[in-house]
Amino acid sequence: METKVIHYDLAKLPCQALDGVGARLGERLTEYGLNTVQDLLFHLPFRYQDRTRITPLGRLRSGDQVVVEGVIELAEVNRTRRPTLLIKLWDGTGHLTLRFFHFTPGQQHLFKPGVLLRCFGEVRGWSTQFEMVHPECQPVTPHMPPHSQDSLTPIYSATEGINQRLLRQLTDQALALLGEGYLPEYLPDQILNSFQLPKLADALRYVHRPPPNASVEQLLQGTHPAQQRLAFEELLAHHLSLRRLRQNLQINLAPTLPDNKQLTSALLNSLPFKLTAAQARVLQEVKQDLTQPNPMLRLVQGDVGSGKTVVAALAILQAVENNYQGVLMAPTELLAEQHYQNFRKWLEPLGIKIAWLAGKLKGKVRNEMLEMITTGNAKVIVGTHALFQADVQFNRLGLVVIDEQHRFGVHQRLALREKGYSEGLYPHQLIMTATPIPRTLAMTVYADLDYSVIDELPPGRTPVQTVVLSDQRRHEVVARVQASCCEHRQVYWVCPLIEESEVLQCQAAETTAAQLTEYLPEAKVGLVHGRMKSAQKEAVMAAFKAAELDLLVATTVIEVGVDVPNASLMVIENAERLGLAQLHQLRGRVGRGAIASYCVLLYQHDRLSQIAKERLAIMRKTNDGFMIAKRDLELRGAGEVLGTKQSGVMQLKVADLLRDSHLLPKVQQAAEIILREFPERVEKLVRRWVAHREKYGEA
Ligand code: ADP
Numbered sequence: 001m002e003t004k005v006i007h008y009d010l011a012k013l014p015c016q017a018l019d020g021v022g023a024r025l026g027e028r029l030t031e032y033g034l035n036t037v038q039d040l041l042f043h044l045p046f047r048y049q050d051r052t053r054i055t056p057l058g059r060l061r062s063g064d065q066v067v068v069e070g071v072i073e074l075a076e077v078n079r080t081r082r083p084t085l086l087i088k089l090w091d092g093t094g095h096l097t098l099r100f101f102h103f104t105p106g107q108q109h110l111f112k113p114g115v116l117l118r119c120f121g122e123v124r125g126w127s128t129q130f131e132m133v134h135p136e137c138q139p140v141t142p143h144m145p146p147h148s149q150d151s152l153t154p155i156y157s158a159t160e161g162i163n164q165r166l167l168r169q170l171t172d173q174a175l176a177l178l179g180e181g182y183l184p185e186y187l188p189d190q191i192l193n194s195f196q197l198p199k200l201a202d203a204l205r206y207v208h209r210p211p212p213n214a215s216v217e218q219l220l221q222g223t224h225p226a227q228q229r230l231a232f233e234e235l236l237a238h239h240l241s242l243r244r245l246r247q248n249l250q251i252n253l254a255p256t257l258p259d260n261k262q263l264t265s266a267l268l269n270s271l272p273f274k275l276t277a278a279q280a281r282v283l284q285e286v287k288q289d290l291t292q293p294n295p296m297l298r299l300v301q302g303d304v305g306s307g308k309t310v311v312a313a314l315a316i317l318q319a320v321e322n323n324y325q326g327v328l329m330a331p332t333e334l335l336a337e338q339h340y341q342n343f344r345k346w347l348e349p350l351g352i353k354i355a356w357l358a359g360k361l362k363g364k365v366r367n368e369m370l371e372m373i374t375t376g377n378a379k380v381i382v383g384t385h386a387l388f389q390a391d392v393q394f395n396r397l398g399l400v401v402i403d404e405q406h407r408f409g410v411h412q413r414l415a416l417r418e419k420g421y422s423e424g425l426y427p428h429q430l431i432m433t434a435t436p437i438p439r440t441l442a443m444t445v446y447a448d449l450d451y452s453v454i455d456e457l458p459p460g461r462t463p464v465q466t467v468v469l470s471d472q473r474r475h476e477v478v479a480r481v482q483a484s485c486c487e488h489r490q491v492y493w494v495c496p497l498i499e500e501s502e503v504l505q506c507q508a509a510e511t512t513a514a515q516l517t518e519y520l521p522e523a524k525v526g527l528v529h530g531r532m533k534s535a536q537k538e539a540v541m542a543a544f545k546a547a548e549l550d551l552l553v554a555t556t557v558i559e560v561g562v563d564v565p566n567a568s569l570m571v572i573e574n575a576e577r578l579g580l581a582q583l584h585q586l587r588g589r590v591g592r593g594a595i596a597s598y599c600v601l602l603y604q605h606d607r608l609s610q611i612a613k614e615r616l617a618i619m620r621k622t623n624d625g626f627m628i629a630k631r632d633l634e635l636r637g638a639g640e641v642l643g644t645k646q647s648g649v650m651q652l653k654v655a656d657l658l659r660d661s662h663l664l665p666k667v668q669q670a671a672e673i674i675l676r677e678f679p680e681r682v683e684k685l686v687r688r689w690v691a692h693r694e695k696y697g698e699a
């Protein structure tokens with residue numbers, strides 16, 4: 001007889017070592033990501049069946065398994081196709097339909113109008129149409145205890161062939177092995193004690209099998225100390241892996257770029273404005289980094305309109321002064337074009353040649369640009385991700401600036417850095433983002449980067465006033481646009497994505513432009529959308545910038561970066577479709593001059609969901625990017641806001657960056673302790689929690 005070999009390292013012990021798991025089930029578990037007993041233990045219940053309290057019918061959510069109580073309003077057998085017993089419950093807060101496909105005459109007799117019924121089952125359907133199919137039911141009697149059961153049942157995420165029963169049975173076995181202590185505790189006593197965290201094994205036992213007296217509320221919210229303990233360790237592991245990535249990057253060498261102030265002073269003197277104190281402070285931090293022999297890795301956050309571009313230009317000049325190239329990469333062609341125009345205006349008078357590269361650039365022009373880049377004739381290069389193309393060869397790349405980081409993943413950032421590698425030196429990196437993130441969050445999510453904030457807008461800006469209107473009042477908005485044009489104040493009219501296809505989206509913008517031209521015979525109307533040729537787009541933008549056009553109809557291509565200070569009215573159609581971050585970015589196109597600016601958010605009155613309503617209300621209430629980001633985090637979750645979902649950073653199993661943000665300062669303190677006193681545990685923690693494919697360490 002074959003005996004199973006038991007490794008007591010649960011991180012290595014395959015699930016097949018457990019009773020009842022043969023080769024086939026083992027394979028299925030592996031496919032589901034459950035290779036080892038440790039994987040099973042970290043496959044936590046994602047909710048708990050709560051039979052301990054009664055949920056009001058007005059608070060049901062689809063998918064919940066709950067106990068409800070209500071009075072039978074109606075009981076009828078529907079005999080059309082398949083006899084069905086339908087019961088309508090009412091509890092003063094809402095309705096629920098119970099549906100029985102199989103029922104006994106006894107049940108039919110029991111379920112009479114006026115009877116108070118207690119049921120347990122899964123809620124299905126949508127808002128007003130909630131129902132339960134075959135719930136467990138019993139009439140409430142005067143002597144019945146108020147609660148039917150007093151402990152929670154864990155519910156795991158399951159899949160075909162791996163059901164709840166199996167998962168409970170397997171975790172029972174896994175927890176028993178845990179009793180023998182073979183899942184090492186990596187958090188030193190010092191940390192457990194000072195942050196009052198339970199031990200790993202205790203925390204796991206608790207979340208898998210909460211005792212009868214467990215706090216239901218906390219467990220369901222994920223705020224129980226046992227869950228927080230696991231979230232803490234997970235956040236710590238991710239933080240450590242980023243710190244290690246940073247260490248690995250920083251042992252590399254970069255060109256030292258002393259600040260000899262020739263070109264930077266020349267630019268500063270030629271600008272029509274003085275840097276704000278915040279810009280000057282951040283620039284100083286950047287300049288200091290550039291003088292170091294190791295690559296700068298700095299994230300600069302500054303709200304829309306805070307003036308990040310000029311800071312980037314000044315940093316690039318420090319590279320150029322030292323006879324190195326600087327590159328600025330933007331997420332869209334339109335934005336890259338605009339940066340290119342700005343840089344030409346600022347830098348060409350200083351005798352600096354600028355190359356520009358985007359996907360649409362072809363043939364002769366492209367070859368010329370490539371040549372300028374390769375020979376080093378162009379000291380400054382502006383472009384989109386076309387800069388990654390194989391035939392782009394930099395000459396001596398000293399600094400890479402990436403604008404609007406959240407559009408690019410970490411991997412792209414690292415790839416550009418590789419491309420700039422030459423003669424043992426890596427380029428410095430500056431990353432700019434308008435996404436405001438609370439500082440503690442930034443320090444965790446971007447622990448591989450230094451962090452600066454431009455927390456001040458240039459003076460003389462008046463806050464944008466925002467109004468929210470139903471599209472039924474579109475004619476009023478058109479009148480307002482007309483008034484604005486008459487006063488020579490320019491207007492943006494944005495037509496965001498309605499159709500999934502870009503073609504249709506552009507058609508919608510075309511139609512709107514045609515309509516507005518008809519309604520506003522006096523106004524000069526221009527149009528930009530993503531399917532126009534670069535040269536065409538550029539010409540339209542230049543005309544708008546030169547105030548030759550009064551009204552610019554655009555798709556969301558103008559979302560980031562476009563800068564026309566005389567534009568003081570922005571109309572956004574279908575605003576209910578856009579996220580907060582996008583709305584804030586778009587609105588940031590106005591309010592750039594001293595004149596009062598307005599933003600009109602038009603929504604389709606029949607499409608306004610509750611969450612869209614909330615978003616529009618937030619936009620009306622505040623212009624503060626931090627405030628908006630905070631609400632955005634609450635509404636959408638951190639992964640989406642920070643773009644970490646797409647880029648694969650911080651795929652968290654247990655922790656929730658928002659819910660657990662109060663842990664972050666402690667996580668940082670703990671990381672210091674581990675790095676200083678228990679460095680050998682870094683690798684172990686990272687290995688336990690951070691998916692292998694993320695490959696922080698090797699980057
Ligand atoms: P963002 O941070 O959103 O990228 P930009 O760099 O596009 O902002 O700057 C917005 C506008 O503010 C531009 O017209 C820019 O020239 C102008 N600007 C930048 N810094 C200052 C300043 N210190 N004083 C006045 N205007 C400034």
Ligand code: MG
Nearest residue numbers: 308309403561
């Ligand atoms: Mg910008």
